[in-house]
Amino acid sequence: SSELTQDPAVSVALGQTVRITCQGDSLRTYYASWYQQKPGEAPVLVIYGKNNRPSGIPDRFSGSSSGNTGSLTITGAQAEDEADYYCNSRDSSGKHVVFGGGTKLTVL
């Protein structure tokens, strides 16, 4: 089992706001990074650090952190946002990288 826990599935109505969470003790010290993966494609980094978006990522994607939980928020979800989302950070030792189990986002 992963040291980072994600809900397996989340749904959102088109145009509404959705928050995808990632829980783990290491997130009290380290920020989560977030990836979007569509079927048959490689993951794409969407958020890293405190709340940084790589070039080309829409500003409807944002990140936040509180306690042992990191969150990815999509404000005004679009049909093209339907995908699997993964978080990553360090493990509890701080020495190794871990990924969350992933959340499947459905846009209704």
Add this chain to the structure above:
Amino acid sequence: QLQLQESGPGLVKPSETLSLTCTVSGGSISSSSYYWGWIRQPPGKGLEWIGSIYYRGSTYFNPSLNSRVTISVDTSKNQLSLNLRSVTAADTAVYYCASHNSGHDTDSFDVWGQGTMVTVSS
């Protein structure tokens, strides 16, 4: 623009060694900005970090794979390599290489290769 491309056999026999290469273009593997990482994804499952390497050779690995993994860098070819020994069917996965930005308070895999599917079967 940084690009990564994995290559290697798509089929490996059980107990043998899986060997993959990742060619980096649009940037230097000797960049001090990045580590370089390998991540895999079994069919229908999530992502698993395998390990990462700095161009000067320092490495760190997933503890669950540590005893079977070697990662190396060839700066003259702008490539990194992965060797995974004694493979079983559980090692069947899509294998990705990626640039790994390892900061003091965050880790991110910024640019990914397209991935290569490796099946372990006799």
